[in-house]
Structure formats: structure tokens, C-alpha cells
Amino acid sequence: MARKSPQPKATSSEVLECVQQNCPSCGKPMWNEYNNLRRVRTLKGVIQLLLKIRRCQNRTCERYKIKYRPEQEGSWALPQQEFGLDVIALVGALRYQEYRSIPQIHQHLGNQGVEVSERYSLQLLLLITGFIKPPRFLTTKRVLMQLKFNEVSKL
Numbered sequence: 134m135a136r137k138s139p140q141p142k143a144t145s146s147e148v149l150e151c152v153q154q155n156c157p158s159c160g161k162p163m164w165n166e167y168n169n170l171r172r173v174r175t176l177k178g179v180i181q182l183l184l185k186i187r188r189c190q191n192r193t194c195e196r197y198k199i200k201y202r203p204e205q206e207g208s209w210a211l212p213q214q215e216f217g218l219d220v221i222a223l224v225g226a227l228r229y230q231e232y233r234s235i236p237q238i239h240q241h242l243g244n245q246g247v248e249v250s251e252r253y254s255l256q257l258l259l260l261i262t263g264f265i266k267p268p269r270f271l272t273t274k275r276v277l278m279q280l281k282f283n284e285v286s287k288l
Contacts, residue, residue, distance in 0.1 A: 144178035175217035
């Protein structure tokens with residue numbers, strides 16, 4: 134579905150540089166090939182990130198022309214996500230610690246100053262549940278096998 138309102142303006146900006154300036158494969162300096170702009174919505178506001186993308190220019194290197202993104206980018210947001218990790222963590226805490234519903238989570242995010250639709254609140258929650266997997270010993274097949282074993286051992 135298309136966006137009905139314009140993307141909010143950035144309240145602050147950050148420049149992210151690569152910590153590693155040399156190619157991890159050949160050891161020669163990587164050039165700053167191009168810059169990417171990325172907006173991330175956090176609890177502190179909308180932050181515009183200027184990402185300095187580097188590439189190895191050594192033609193004999195196995196990592197020739199492969200992009201190397203700043204390491205700090207992962208501490209702001211997940212790949213291809215508009216909301217920061219702090220917003221995702223808040224949604225998870227509201228749902229799984231305070232047992233709030235999707236409309237309540239949407240309302241709480243609005244009170245925090247994060248503009249998000251109720252539908253996207255659900256998408257954030259589904260994103261979190263993709264990360265949380267039950268421990269191996271709690272899978273259905275294993276539990277059923279354990280129950281059957283206990284019933285046989287009682288006989």
C-alpha cells in the first residue's frame with residue numbers, strides 16, 4: 134500500500150564511516166565509492182544517516198568492486214527497515230512483557246512521538262516474532278514424543 138502522508142523530516146543527522154579503511158582480502162586501501170542517505174525513525178526522532186560506502190579498487194582482489202558498508206549501520210536499524218532497533222525493542226517489550234494489544238502498542242508509540250500506522254505496528258510485531266524462536270526442546274514433535282514415552286513408561 135502506498136504511503137498516504139509524506140515521510141517525516143529528519144530531526145538530526147549522523148555520518149557513518151567505515152572503521153576498516155583497508156580491504157580485508159588484499160590489504161590495500163578502499164576508496165569511498167559513493168554515499169547513501171537513509172532515514173531511521175527512533176524514539177529520539179527521525180535521524181538521517183549518511184553512509185560512506187567503500188569498495189576495493191584492486192582488480193586482482195577477490196573483493197574487487199564489492200561494497201563495504203559502515204559497521205555502525207547495524208546498530209541503528211535492521212537492513213531494509215525504516216524503524217530503529219529501539220522502536221522494535223519497545224514494541225517487543227510492550228507485547229511480551231506488558232501483554233498489550235496492537236491498538237495499545239500503536240497508541241503508546243504515538244504518545245512517544247513515533248508516527249506509525251496501526252498496520253505497521255503489527256508488521257513490527259511480526260518482525261520481532263521472526264527473531265524469537267522456541268527452544269529446540271519445546272518443538273511440538275519433541276513434546277509429543279516425550280508425552281508418548283512418559284505414557285508408555287507408566288504402563
